[in-house]
Amino acid sequence: MEIKKPTIKSIPYEEFKNNEYLEDMVKQLNENGANVWMGCMDDLINWGRSNSLWPLTFATSCCGIEFMAVGAARYDFARFGFEVARASPRQADMIMVAGTITHKMAPVLKRLYDQMADPKYVIAVGGCAISGGPFKKSYHVLNGVDKILPVDVYIPGCPPRPEALLYGMMQLQRKVKLEKFFGGVNRKEEKK
Amino acid sequence: MITIEPEKIHKALSDLRAEGYDFLRSLTGMDWGEEGLGVVYHLEKTTTGENKVIKTITANRENPELPSVCDLWKAAEFNEREAYDFFGIHFIGHPDMRRLYLREDWVGHPFRKDYDDSLNPLRMTNEEPDDVTHHYEELPDGSVIEKRDVLFDEDEYIINIGPQHPATHGVLRFRVSLEGEIIKKLDVHCGYIHRGVEKMCESLTYPQTLALTDRLDYLGAHQNRHALCMCIEKAMGIEVSDRVQYIRTIMDELQRIDSHLLFFSCLCMDLGALTAFFYGFRDREKILDIFEATTGGRLIQNYNTIGGVQYDIAPDFVQKVKEFIAYLRPMLKEYHEVFTGNVIAHGRLDGVGILSREDAISFGATGGTGRASGWACDVRKRHPYAMYGKVDFKEIVRTEGDCFARYMVRMEEILESMHIIEQLIDNIPEGPFQEKTKAIIKVPEGSYYAAVEGSRGEFGVFLESRGDKHPYRLKFRSTGLPLVSIMETVCRGAKIADLIAIGGTVDYVVPDIDR
Numbered sequence: 140m141e142i143k144k145p146t147i148k149s150i151p152y153e154e155f156k157n158n159e160y161l162e163d164m165v166k167q168l169n170e171n172g173a174n175v176w177m178g179c180m181d182d183l184i185n186w187g188r189s190n191s192l193w194p195l196t197f198a199t200s201c202c203g204i205e206f207m208a209v210g211a212a213r214y215d216f217a218r219f220g221f222e223v224a225r226a227s228p229r230q231a232d233m234i235m236v237a238g239t240i241t242h243k244m245a246p247v248l249k250r251l252y253d254q255m256a257d258p259k260y261v262i263a264v265g266g267c268a269i270s271g272g273p274f275k276k277s278y279h280v281l282n283g284v285d286k287i288l289p290v291d292v293y294i295p296g297c298p299p300r301p302e303a304l305l306y307g308m309m310q311l312q313r314k315v316k317l318e319k320f321f322g323g324v325n326r327k328e329e330k331k
Numbered sequence: 332m333i334t335i336e337p338e339k340i341h342k343a344l345s346d347l348r349a350e351g352y353d354f355l356r357s358l359t360g361m362d363w364g365e366e367g368l369g370v371v372y373h374l375e376k377t378t379t380g381e382n383k384v385i386k387t388i389t390a391n392r393e394n395p396e397l398p399s400v401c402d403l404w405k406a407a408e409f410n411e412r413e414a415y416d417f418f419g420i421h422f423i424g425h426p427d428m429r430r431l432y433l434r435e436d437w438v439g440h441p442f443r444k445d446y447d448d449s450l451n452p453l454r455m456t457n458e459e460p461d462d463v464t465h466h467y468e469e470l471p472d473g474s475v476i477e478k479r480d481v482l483f484d485e486d487e488y489i490i491n492i493g494p495q496h497p498a499t500h501g502v503l504r505f506r507v508s509l510e511g512e513i514i515k516k517l518d519v520h521c522g523y524i525h526r527g528v529e530k531m532c533e534s535l536t537y538p539q540t541l542a543l544t545d546r547l548d549y550l551g552a553h554q555n556r557h558a559l560c561m562c563i564e565k566a567m568g569i570e571v572s573d574r575v576q577y578i579r580t581i582m583d584e585l586q587r588i589d590s591h592l593l594f595f596s597c598l599c600m601d602l603g604a605l606t607a608f609f610y611g612f613r614d615r616e617k618i619l620d621i622f623e624a625t626t627g628g629r630l631i632q633n634y635n636t637i638g639g640v641q642y643d644i645a646p647d648f649v650q651k652v653k654e655f656i657a658y659l660r661p662m663l664k665e666y667h668e669v670f671t672g673n674v675i676a677h678g679r680l681d682g683v684g685i686l687s688r689e690d691a692i693s694f695g696a697t698g699g700t701g702r703a704s705g706w707a708c709d710v711r712k713r714h715p716y717a718m719y720g721k722v723d724f725k726e727i728v729r730t731e732g733d734c735f736a737r738y739m740v741r742m743e744e745i746l747e748s749m750h751i752i753e754q755l756i757d758n759i760p761e762g763p764f765q766e767k768t769k770a771i772i773k774v775p776e777g778s779y780y781a782a783v784e785g786s787r788g789e790f791g792v793f794l795e796s797r798g799d800k801h802p803y804r805l806k807f808r809s810t811g812l813p814l815v816s817i818m819e820t821v822c823r824g825a826k827i828a829d830l831i832a833i834g835g836t837v838d839y840v841v842p843d844i845d846r
Contacts, residue, residue: 196497199524201549202840203501204593204630208619211596211612226497239842242432244523246455246501247494259551273542276534278441278448278526279433287455 177321189315195231195315199238202265202298239267276314341398355404360414367796399425406695417442432522501841525845534806548843549787550590556635562781574762580718584748590786639765670778680735684833695813698788704732710784737836809842
């Protein structure tokens with residue numbers, strides 16, 4: 140059977156980028172020259188932080204099973220530093236919102252997020268967490284978790300493949316590496 | 332379908348109960364518009380397998396009242412709460428008339444045809460814990476009064492488990508009243524993943540509704556979709572080819588093995604045996620590879636269609652399945668060495684959480700849970716469908732009814748499933764994998780019920796059609812709802828730590844409960 144090359148009308152293929160802009164942002168931040176010592180300290184801290192992001196065991200539906208599969212033998216996210224899933228929000232660095240969030244669940248999810256210690260990150264996994272997915276028109280489904288939480292990475296799919304989950308989690312690691320603790324500001328102030 | 336007046340319904344149903352109709356398969360709330368609101372009861376005699384469908388209508392839309400049948404079948408307890416939640420029907424005599432899925436401050440009843448969704452914006456306030464409930468009682472003069480009941484006293488020690496808890500297998504919530512470490516009372520809260528699938532189906536065309544069934548019980552995705560396809564095919568009189576029947580049966584059984592392997596993994600993890608978790612997941616990936624090669628999906632396959640299946644099987648399907656079966660047999664022995672013989676596992680599972688046969692039938696707890704209590708409830712044997720009437724397999728039944736029996740039933744079912752696949756895999760006949768259907772599928776007027784044996788019990792589909800391209804009402808008989816409704820009975824008197832073992836072996840999937 141011949142497989143056609145998939146085309147998406149709204150996005151030309153060239154526009155699929157591997158988020159290189161993240162590295163460009165680091166360059167921009169360091170444009171005026173970062174202090175060598177403080178820059179190295181930043182690198183060290185970011186290296187450590189990005190490689191020990193512990194997720195919260197949070198799953199409401201189908202995507203949760205794929206999340207478990209990513210943690211299990213074949214895919215094993217511990218290889219990339221997501222060592223163990225923590226059951227308590229106090230010990231977790233990031234929350235993978237895996238599954239549909241309903242109106243009844245939304246306050247609970249917000250509370251879990253508030254209970255996590257800073258710095259904390261959110262990944263929206265699957266169609267439901269991104270926009271409501273197949274249940275968008277339901278009377279009891281929240282249309283996108285970004286309505287109540289700030290989301291760092293979106294992983295599309297229904298459910299996303301484990302490879303997609305790993306890719307998304309590694310994008311979060313790149314994002315974490317952007318932060319500066321010593322060597323300047325975390326965003327570039329606009330020149331007046 | 333027999334229609335009975337609301338005044339006579341309780342008498343008629345108790346007569347049927349006395350006659351031997353001891354299994355309430357499904358209780359469906361209905362909104363017939365002008366005619367009023369009502370309920371459809373699906374009954375079955377477990378001794379002979381006879382079925383009866385009864386319906387009752389009340390014309391009063393403002394304040395609909397029907398007698399409760401909780402005293403006849405315990406399965407009615409949760410199902411009537413569901414009907415109250417969705418349609419606002421008050422069941423007189425029901426001990427606990429709270430909403431089952433939606434929040435107590437929800438306005439209106441969403442499944443009514445005149446429901447106004449704008450009254451219910453997203454509420455970000457925390458839910459109030461409800462320690463009181465109410466019930467409706469009929470006085471001798473015929474008037475109905477509302478009475479308050481206390482669920483939990485103020486001086487009771489209550490522990491809240493869930494909705495975010497790793498051992499509840501999803502977002503289920505229990506409120507448990509303890510005395511020391513003994514469970515005195517347990518209150519189940521559902522609805523944290525209530526997605527309103529049935530209501531959504533009413534505005535979707537038939538092929539579109541298929542997509543949602545996979546996402547109910549995602550560990551029985553294939554079987555759920557099989558049930559809905561079967562129901563629509565039955566209604567439209569479509570005969571599928573033998574090839575399709577073979578493929579569907581093999582896929583159903585692979586799905587069952589997949590689900591039971593996940594059950595094994597999760598139960599072991601809950602009880603602290605993390606190694607076994609990795610074993611189960613490692614082998615489960617092999618089934619997912621087989622699924623993926625044919626259907627393109629790992630967990631959610633979207634494979635069955637009305638009148639066939641989406642694609643023909645992959646060229647190496649037969650060979651891969653055979654290899655997998657040859658691989659899994661020795662692995663199962665390893666599982667038993669790692670976990671089943673373990674002293675701790677026996678200590679945690681033996682004699683814990685006993686469910687009697689009568690209770691299993693009364694609650695309608697089908698699947699491995701019912702069979703572990705001595706109730707031969709396998710739909711594949713009771714009402715054979717697809718190829719199940721023609722293959723030879725044993726229905727695993729145990730009589731102990733404890734956690735260990737529930738565990739062993741599922742482990743032995745893996746062997747039976749492999750046995751079924753072995754009989755079919757070499758003889759898949761040639762033929763079309765998809766019958767020709769019309770572009771727009773319309774189901775003739777009437778009501779239809781079809782059931783399959785899902786991974787964790789009877790999964791039924793009740794479809795009422797008015798000849799349109801949308802269903803008028805589509806109800807899924809959840810496999811999980813009866814399983815959580817037994818929790819109160821099974822856990823009472825057990826230790827709090829046993830709740831985890833009981834929940835693990837009962838093996839519910841929460842999106843399937845909440846739908």
